[in-house]
Amino acid sequence: MFKGILIQNDEAGYRASLTDLDESQLPEGDVTIRVSHSTLNFKDALALTGKGPVVRTFPMVPGVDLVGIVEQSSHSDYVVGDEVILNGWGVGEKHWGGLAQKARVNGDWLVPMRGRFTPQQAMAIGTAGYTAMLCVLALERHGVKPEHGEIVVTGAAGGVGSVATAVLAKLGFTVVAVSGRPEEADYIKSLGAAEVLDRTMFTSPGKPLQKERWAGAIDVVGSHTLATVCATTRYRGVVTACGLAGGMDFPATVAPFILRGVTLVGIDSVMCPRLERLEAWRRLSLDLDVSKLATISKEVGLSELIPLATKMLNGELRGRVVVDVN
Ligand code: NDP
Helix, strand or coil, rough: CEEEEEEEEEEEEEEEEEEEEEECCCCCEEEEEEEEEECCHHHHHHHHHHHCCCCCCCCECCCEEEEEEEEEEEECCCCCCCEEECCCCCCCCCEECCCCCCEEEEHHHEEEEECCCCCCHHHHHHHHHHHHHHHHHHHHHHHCHHHCCCECCCCCCCCHHHHHHHHHHHCCCCCCEEEEEEEHHHHHCCCCCCCEEEEEHCCCCCCCCCCCCEEEEEECHHHHHHHHHHHHHHHHHHEEEECCCCCCCCCCCCHHHCCCCCEECCCCCCCCHHHHHHHEEEEEEECHHHHHHHHHHHEEHHEEEEEEHHHHHHHHHHHCEEECCC
């Protein structure tokens, strides 16, 4: 038996609870992992609360991230004792995920840890941090360089925003952070932001084209915020869009794209091809100051997690939440 969070949805309603699970209940897979840590991502918060249609089959162990030690393997790349990370691939949505002491998965989904991070550091990064790095890689791929000008990061006090700010600053970019929490301005600046703007400047409808400012952008908010980011991006600037914390809609015009040559790049971490994932984790080991992860993250146990999900959806959590599942 082992402990885990189980989401059920039946005649008794949609509910998440901490419970005892049996190894025979684990799904099919060629690698069984003794999980040490998982995380709370925005998607996990939607799954735990039932506020978004994240979970596709029930019952489900949520958790889109995990780190742990291989306990059994029939996969050619992994042997017992290997340290591995898993992010995405539908884990915690349609395949049992990381918020339990054991997981059984497809070995092709795993990333070897190779001693780059401690388990806590790997999960302080988690899907949010790996997505932040995918955004940075996309900016680089589209030719954005520090000398081109300021990069705007929205939702800066959240998980993706915190890691994005830290990585961009270390790479020499001038980061302008956008946040709805003035009380977190010192925290955001400690990660390397040069300036923190109030998010109300971005959240209401604005003109299709506004004063040009950003050479690049990482947006986690969507809706009017993404529209404003595009409308204020400089000629030939690059906007990466990865989130919907403020809404799924995109009330914009094509003006920034056809008149200023702005590029809008979509970022998906879940089905991201393996080579790009490996590159993102490699770059995180080079371009993230891991000493900042202690400020970015806090650690909780499985029993403390469920109330935190509502706080996260209310935008009340700072940085990242690491879950020690033991
Ligand atoms: P967090 O909850 O940690 O951070 C989101 C931040 O967005 C908040 O901290 C807040 O920042 C800001 N925010 C929240 N609500 C609003 C609002 N109504 N209007 C404007 N800003 C708001 O979540 P994550 O950083 O983990 O994830 C951010 C987004 O990215 C989510 O939508 C998530 O689903 C998405 N995501 C997408 C991935 C992908 O593969 N595409 C992978 C990972 C995440 P502040 O207080 O500073 O304003």
